[in-house]
Amino acid sequence: MFYTIKSPWVLRKTFPDYIWKLDTGQPVLYLTFDDGPHPEITGFVLDELKRYNAKATFFCIGNNVALYPETYKRILLEGHRVGNHTYSHLNGWKTNDKKYIDDVLKAREFINSNLFRPPYGKITGFQARLLSKVNTSDQSLFRIIMWDVLSGDFDRSITAEKCYINVVKNVSNGSIITFHDSEKAFPRLKNSLPEILKTLVGKGYRFEAIG
Numbered sequence: 001m002f003y004t005i006k007s008p009w010v011l012r013k014t015f016p017d018y019i020w021k022l023d024t025g026q027p028v029l030y031l032t033f034d035d036g037p038h039p040e041i042t043g044f045v046l047d048e049l050k051r052y053n054a055k056a057t058f059f060c061i062g063n064n065v066a067l068y069p070e071t072y073k074r075i076l077l078e079g080h081r082v083g084n085h086t087y088s089h090l091n092g093w094k095t096n097d098k099k100y101i102d103d104v105l106k107a108r109e110f111i112n113s114n115l116f117r118p119p120y121g122k123i124t125g126f127q128a129r130l131l132s133k134v135n136t137s138d139q140s141l142f143r144i145i146m147w148d149v150l151s152g153d154f155d156r157s158i159t160a161e162k163c164y165i166n167v168v169k170n171v172s173n174g175s176i177i178t179f180h181d182s183e184k185a186f187p188r189l190k191n192s193l194p195e196i197l198k199t200l201v202g203k204g205y206r207f208e209a210i211g
Helices: 009-014 041-051 062-067 069-077 097-108 125-131 160-168 186-202
Strands: 028-034 056-060 081-084 176-180
Touching: 028 041, 041 056, 041 069, 041 186, 056 062, 056 069, 062 069, 062 097, 069 081, 081 097, 097 125, 160 186, 176 186
Parallel strands: 028 056, 028 176, 056 081
Antiparallel strands: none
């Protein structure tokens, strides 16, 4: 499985309209969690965030929101932000454009947000342009949120310690960091997230939701 921990500069330059980082010059980091909500795993994440008064952004799959509405409500009640991650976790590179956009719009019926992250980070330029023309319920356009740092928690071949290193060695002011509140990622997430929060808070960082 090939992926880069830091988003390559060439991608940032090629797709400047996507949001890769939010550097305000302050020691602020942006934790994001993809693929939930999941009643137990998202609950674990929320409990850990609360311990450090940390806010995050959860890119939710519409079908999971439909299955676990109470967990979705808890995310919002505890002051976090949500984003659209499609209804069915579709790969934009392998999906017909109309089917892809329809799936995003179906997810919007459950997820009130103008933030969008494509599953796997895979979206065509044409699909992105179509989304940029779609108004959300608050009348603002979809913003495509990528990431600066991947934790790698989805990778079954690495350890929780490696996830920890991936994050703490690569973040800087404004980094958007990607985790997954999913069953696949949980073996690494549960042992890395608490230590990552502890270490980075100790370094003077604070955690905010994407505005």
